[in-house]
Amino acid sequence: MADSITKPFNVREIREQFPALRQTIYGKNLIYFDNGATSQKPQVVIDAINRYYSKDNANIHRGVHYMSQKATGEFEEARKTIQVYLNAKKSEEIIFTKGTTDSINLVAFSFGELLSSGDEILISAMEHHSNIVPWQMLCERKNLKLRVAPINSKGELIIDEFDKLLNNKTKLVSIIHISNTLGTINPVKDLIKKAHSVGAKVLIDGAQSIQHLKIDVRDLDCDFYTFSSHKVFGPTGIGVLYGKEAVLDSMPPYQGGGDMISKVTFERTTYNELPHKFEAGTPHIAGGICLGEAIRFLSSQNLNAIQKHEKYLADYAQDMLDTFEGVRIIGEAKEKTSVVSFIVNKIHPFDIGTLLDKQGVAVRTGHHCTQPLMDFFKIPGTVRASFAFYNTKEEIETFIAAVEKSISILK
Amino acid sequence: MNIEEKQQEIIDEFTIYDDWMEKYEYIIELGKELETIDPTKKTDDRLIEGCQSRVWLNTDVQEGKMRFTADSDAIITKGIIGLLIRVLNNETPETVAKTDLHFINDIGLQEHLSPTRANGLLSMVNRMKMDALKASMKSTK
Numbered sequence: 001m002a003d004s005i006t007k008p009f010n011v012r013e014i015r016e017q018f019p020a021l022r023q024t025i026y027g028k029n030l031i032y033f034d035n036g037a038t039s040q041k042p043q044v045v046i047d048a049i050n051r052y053y054s055k056d057n058a059n060i061h062r063g064v065h066y067m068s069q070k071a072t073g074e075f076e077e078a079r080k081t082i083q084v085y086l087n088a089k090k091s092e093e094i095i096f097t098k099g100t101t102d103s104i105n106l107v108a109f110s111f112g113e114l115l116s117s118g119d120e121i122l123i124s125a126m127e128h129h130s131n132i133v134p135w136q137m138l139c140e141r142k143n144l145k146l147r148v149a150p151i152n153s154k155g156e157l158i159i160d161e162f163d164k165l166l167n168n169k170t171k172l173v174s175i176i177h178i179s180n181t182l183g184t185i186n187p188v189k190d191l192i193k194k195a196h197s198v199g200a201k202v203l204i205d206g207a208q209s210i211q212h213l214k215i216d217v218r219d220l221d222c223d224f225y226t227f228s229s230h231k232v233f234g235p236t237g238i239g240v241l242y243g244k245e246a247v248l249d250s251m252p253p254y255q256g257g258g259d260m261i262s263k264v265t266f267e268r269t270t271y272n273e274l275p276h277k278f279e280a281g282t283p284h285i286a287g288g289i290c291l292g293e294a295i296r297f298l299s300s301q302n303l304n305a306i307q308k309h310e311k312y313l314a315d316y317a318q319d320m321l322d323t324f325e326g327v328r329i330i331g332e333a334k335e336k337t338s339v340v341s342f343i344v345n346k347i348h349p350f351d352i353g354t355l356l357d358k359q360g361v362a363v364r365t366g367h368h369c370t371q372p373l374m375d376f377f378k379i380p381g382t383v384r385a386s387f388a389f390y391n392t393k394e395e396i397e398t399f400i401a402a403v404e405k406s407i408s409i410l411k
Numbered sequence: 412m413n414i415e416e417k418q419q420e421i422i423d424e425f426t427i428y429d430d431w432m433e434k435y436e437y438i439i440e441l442g443k444e445l446e447t448i449d450p451t452k453k454t455d456d457r458l459i460e461g462c463q464s465r466v467w468l469n470t471d472v473q474e475g476k477m478r479f480t481a482d483s484d485a486i487i488t489k490g491i492i493g494l495l496i497r498v499l500n501n502e503t504p505e506t507v508a509k510t511d512l513h514f515i516n517d518i519g520l521q522e523h524l525s526p527t528r529a530n531g532l533l534s535m536v537n538r539m540k541m542d543a544l545k546a547s548m549k550s551t552k
Contacts, residue, residue, distance in 0.1 A: 026431050348485035350463040351439075355487075358431040366463050380484065381463070409436050410486060 009305035015390050017042040028360025031395045036180050036208060036339055036386030037364055038230045041294075045234060048293040052286045060285055061259055061276070075285055078292025079275070085295045086225065087216040088242055092274040095248070096288050099239035100207040101130040103226035104174070106241055106278060107203055108134035110251040111172065111224075117143040120169045122200070124162070124186070125151045125376060126179045129369040131205045135174065145169075151376065155182035155331040163194065170200040177209035181368040181384065182331025183314070183339030185213075192221050201247060207231055211388070212310065212337045214303055223247050229287060234294030238287030241278070248274055255280040306389040310338035313387045313396055320400045324407065330382045341368075341382040347410045349381045355406035356383070361399050414506055417498045418514035425518040434519070435487065442490030447482040459538065461531030464488045468535050470542040475550065476501045477543055481535065491515075491523055491532060499539060504550065507543035512536065 015021055020040040023030050032040060052074075058067035060075050076091070083091040097103045121135050125148050139146045147170075149162040166173070173195040178185050192202045203224035206215060210227040217225050224247070228239040243251075253260055253271055257280035262270040271277050317340045321327050326345030343349060353365030366381040367374045374381060385399065412420070428434040448457070452469045459466040464485035471478040479496050483489045498514065499507050515524055524533050 348464060350485040351487050353463075355432070355435060358435060380465075405432070409432070409439055 009302055009309055011309065011390065011392055014301075015392075017044070018390050019043060019046070021390060025360055026358055031361045031391075031399055033385040033387060033391065033395075033399060034362045034364050035211075035388040035391075036231075036368075036384060038236070039211060039233050039388055040390070041235070042233055042297050044297050045290050045294050048290045049235060049286055052289055056289075057286075059282055071285055071289075074289045074292075075283070078288045078290075078295075081292040081295050082240055085215075085299055086242055087218050089218065090245055093242055093245050093248065095241040095243065095275045095278045096283050097226075097239045097241050097278075098237060098284070099228035099230070100205060100226045101134075101228075103224075103239055103241035104130055104203070104205065105134045106254045107172075107174075107224055107226075107243075108138045110254045110278070111201070111247070112138040112142060112144075113252050114250065115142055115144055115171050118145070118169060119171045120145045120147050120167070122147045122149060122162075122165055122170050122173045122175075122195075124149045124157050124175050126155065126157070126182060126184060126370065126373050127174075127176050128180055128205065128207070129371070131174055131176055132372070144171075148372075151184075154333050155179065155184045156333045156335075157184075157186055157191075159187075159190075162191065166194060166198050166200070168198050170195065170198055172201050172203065174203040174205065176205045176207075178212065178337050178339075179331065179370075179373075180208050180339070181341055181370045181373055181382065182333065183336040183341070183386075184331060184333035185209075185335040185337055187335070188222070189220055196221070208337070208339075211298070212307065217242050229291040229294065232291075232294055233297055234291035235284075235287045238284045238291050240291075245274065248278070253277050253280070257281045259283075301389070309389055310387055310391075313391055313393065314338040314340055316393065317385060317387070317396045317399065320396070321403065324404065326407070330377055330379065338387040339384060340386075341384045343379055343382050344407055344410075347407065349383045351410050352383045352403070352406050355409065356399070356402050359398075359402040359405065361402050414498060414502050414510050418512070418517075421494055421498070421514050422517045438490035438494075438520075439486050440490070441493040442486040442488070445482070445489045445493040445496075446480065447489075448480045452480075453482065459531040459534045461534070464531055466492070466531035466535045468538055470539070472504065472546045475503060477504055477507050477539075477546065479539060483531065488523075488532060491520060492535070495532075495536065495539070499543075504543040504545075504547035508540050508547055 018040045056071050058071045060072040079091045079094045082094050135146050147165045149165055150158050152158055175186060177188055188204050195202045201223040204222045206225050206227040211232045223244050225242040230236040260272050260277055260280040262272050318329055321342055328343050330341040349365040353363055356363050364384040448467050448469050453467045457467045457469055464483055466483045468481045479500055481492045515521055526533055
């Protein structure tokens with residue numbers, strides 16, 4: 001780790017490790033600013049996928065043969081890598097899922113089974129649909145109440161209102177760590193402490209935080225933390241649910257099938273221990289192993305330098321955009337990560353996004369799966385540029401020029 | 412000019428643009444010039460909700476010919492609507508229902524009619540064809 005802290009930050013060297021960045025689209029050098037949707041993959045992860053399917057492919061946890069044992073070893077090694085990275089107490093607390101959405105649905109189903117009529121779940125007004133809809137479904141199923149903590153016009157959670165909504169009926173607080181649309185970093189450590197004071201458990205949706213912040217689940221003291229591999233330089237189709245052992249032990253299984261059982265008879269089935277209790281069926285073995293590789297890659301980087309670089313890029317982009325007439329930045333929280341969402345007066349985000357694409361710049365447009373948040377700001381959507389540590393100042397300059405050109409055509 | 416000649420005319424117009432941005436500038440101009448739908452007809456039943464942009468479509472049949480008017484909140488979508496209307500308006504219901512709108516592909520705009528783009532255009536074309544089919548069934552009754 002000492003190496004990674006002192007390692008100087010060299011964006012050129014970093015870019016060389018991401019082959020997808022070296023391409024032209026529509027005759028222009030690709031500028032990839034859709035990192036909030038998914039990150040590009042470093043060569044080490046791509047190599048690991050290739051290696052797994054070329055040499056190690058076997059089903060895990062049940063084979064006596066060499067390849068199965070090797071694949072099992074690597075899969076469980078990945079689990080340990082993630083445990084260490086998150087500073088979880090035990091590797092059994094790391095459940096492999098399909099991704100953040102799947103993790104939240106798992107909790108909504110299984111933890112939800114422990115709740116009863118009249119109990120409350122508290123979320124915020126800036127949640128992604130995947131941290132709204134599973135709770136709505138649960139509330140309908142178990143007759144619970146979903147409460148929503150409001151935000152201010154800068155896109156920050158109103159803490160006083162959050163406090164007022166917390167009460168002894170609150171059984172779970174499920175909150176996004178970093179808003180995918182606004183970039184707002186929520187003060188989750190404080191929120192977790194407050195929630196625990198009324199006896200509520202806390203789920204942190206870390207889909208946008210693991211790639212930007214150092215996550216220590218024991219320091220945060222969250223009961224659940226979720227993230228998706230593909231947003232943190234790993235493959236798609238795999239993600240993680242961290243849960244405290246005692247909480248996970250108290251929950252019934254999510255899905256039934258192979259691997260999650262201890263003994264099956266037609267009369268009665270007993271369930272396997274953690275983490276297997278929550279991992280029915282053959283998991284995404286290659287995904288898990290390669291996520292481990294992605295986390296190793298991330299831990300070899302200098303996270304402080306990454307944060308500084310990403311903040312510099314976002315501040316620079318935001319300052320430049322602010323100088324354009326008619327541009328409104330959506331999400332101006334004091335604590336913010338490398339996301340710049342904006343709209344342009346009388347111009348639809350889709351039009352800007354289409355013209356940026358044709359100039360080689362990949363951004364996201366639309367509601368970003370946060371329709372209630374768009375309703376709050378009374379806008380149809382935004383143009384969102386989300387930066388990663390492999391992006392450069394020169395790319396921001398090209399992007400700004402492309403925005404300027406787009407506006408001049410569309411006006 | 413028959414419907415095939417109209418498609419060919421648009422393809423020819425687009426051959427002069429060798430740059431994507433020029434092509435889009437032209438589409439945006441068409442969007443700005445589009446004769447939009449009568450505001451009283453911008454009702455929910457005429458709304459086609461896309462994930463990215465929204466489209467309103469009004470269909471009339473006059474003297475056995477299809478007359479479409481449409482609008483969108485996004486200008487590029489409006490420009491492409493303009494092209495579709497130019498090709499399909501004043502054609503018989505049978506022609507609208509059966510014509511393959513190949514010009515969209517030929518001028519390189521097929522991405523806008525892909526199901527993943529979700530800008531309402533694909534649904535609009537489907538609804539235009541459905542309305543034409545209904546009209547043709549009515550006329551043969």
